[in-house]
Amino acid sequence: MKKLIMIPHFLDNLDCFRITEVRAVKALRALYLALRYGALLPFLISRRTEVVKPEDIKKIVVLRYDRIGDMVLTTPLFEGLKRKFPSSFLIVVASEANKEIISNNPYVDRVEVYEGRRWFIEKFRKEKIDLAVDVFYTYELKQAFLTYLAGARYRIGFHNAGREVFFNLKGPREDTRRPMLKNIVVLGEMLGIDMKGISPKLYVSEKEALWAQEHLPANAQAPSVLNIAIHPGANYPSQRWEKEKFAEIAAWIKEKSLGRVILFGDRKEEGLIDYIRSRAGVDEADVFTCLGLRQFIALLGRCDLLICNNSGPLHIAMALTIPTLSMMGPTEPGLWQPRGDSHSVIYKGLACSPCSRGECTAHTCMELISVEEVREAVRKKISAIRGENGNDNSHG
Numbered sequence: 001m002k003k004l005i006m007i008p009h010f011l012d013n014l015d016c017f018r019i020t021e022v023r024a025v026k027a028l029r030a031l032y033l034a035l036r037y038g039a040l041l042p043f044l045i046s047r048r049t050e051v052v053k054p055e056d057i058k059k060i061v062v063l064r065y066d067r068i069g070d071m072v073l074t075t076p077l078f079e080g081l082k083r084k085f086p087s088s089f090l091i092v093v094a095s096e097a098n099k100e101i102i103s104n105n106p107y108v109d110r111v112e113v114y115e116g117r118r119w120f121i122e123k124f125r126k127e128k129i130d131l132a133v134d135v136f137y138t139y140e141l142k143q144a145f146l147t148y149l150a151g152a153r154y155r156i157g158f159h160n161a162g163r164e165v166f167f168n169l170k171g172p173r174e175d176t177r178r179p180m181l182k183n184i185v186v187l188g189e190m191l192g193i194d195m196k197g198i199s200p201k202l203y204v205s206e207k208e209a210l211w212a213q214e215h216l217p218a219n220a221q222a223p224s225v226l227n228i229a230i231h232p233g234a235n236y237p238s239q240r241w242e243k244e245k246f247a248e249i250a251a252w253i254k255e256k257s258l259g260r261v262i263l264f265g266d267r268k269e270e271g272l273i274d275y276i277r278s279r280a281g282v283d284e285a286d287v288f289t290c291l292g293l294r295q296f297i298a299l300l301g302r303c304d305l306l307i308c309n310n311s312g313p314l315h316i317a318m319a320l321t322i323p324t325l326s327m328m329g330p331t332e333p334g335l336w337q338p339r340g341d342s343h344s345v346i347y348k349g350l351a352c353s354p355c356s357r358g359e360c361t362a363h364t365c366m367e368l369i370s371v372e373e374v375r376e377a378v379r380k381k382i383s384a385i386r387g388e389n390g391n392d393n394s395h396g
Helices: 015-048 070-082 117-127 141-147 180-189 206-215 244-257 267-280 291-301 312-319 371-389
Strands: 059-064 090-093 108-111 132-136 154-157 227-231 260-264 304-311 324-328 344-349
Touching: 059 070, 059 141, 059 371, 070 090, 070 180, 070 312, 117 141, 132 141, 141 154, 141 206, 154 291, 154 324, 206 291, 227 244, 244 260, 244 267, 260 267, 260 291, 291 312, 304 312, 312 324, 344 371
Parallel strands: 059 090, 059 132, 090 108, 132 154, 227 260, 227 304, 304 324, 324 344
Antiparallel strands: none
């Protein structure tokens, strides 16, 4: 099965204008970064890099205060750091949005929610950090600068247009040709960590698993029925496939008795979920919109397939080893698509894609993804799942 479907299309005048706009923004950014790199070059030349002595590492801080999916993809690094420095104390600086991703994680000793630059500097200067790891994949200087201001003895992160001036360990250069997960692995390897066999993991407690079993029980009359989760939301409007098409897919799955449709969304998406539920005839008992993140993780772990956009739930499913089918438009697919044969992505290779824009008036890259090609992809996913599971529901 193809993991990436790229189909070029002819573009109208509006598309051509958008392409020009996207290229202009990229050109201005490239110019800024080139000028910045030139200004920082004298400092980069005089910068002295060091080699980590494992016996020096007693306290580690990792900066990851952004989105849910980014935290999921960083979990292998936590395990790797504990392998390399087993006696160390590992602190993760998270955001309010992604902190619960690492609940129950046995490799994380403490989680702190980021409260601003002054808070970070004051707190971690007192902590006397031995190793600060900036895992932000960005050209921005802020996070790299924070590792320096916190007074960490060793500092490492991704190199991009001179931001490495604040690090004293050699780190990897940003490379959009590498999947994000691979970039995280390479960062760990440059710390001397053996990252082989480490993959993203989420840890569901026994209490959480029992709660999920109670709220999403197996069908006693038809235990082999697949639980097919649909999460139609995304962080940005440009990342969302149309709600009408999601409703068609949900209705088709029910009509063809391909599985039990489970709808997920957050509180802000109640209107979107209700639209799909009412048009597809999804049972109200199979609709979940007022969940905490840990509840969502536990319930998704009982599903057999997730159909979604490029979003945090996509990466959560990967970490739970749930097969996925996702639609991508403005996102860099090579960087963000989940890895492995059980994950499929539908993506249109338009000249303006990927643009990484949060909003788009045309939205052509997502609108060109048809219901029929998603149906065909769902058929293939279900066939593969039934073949692997022997017509049994492995999560029921």
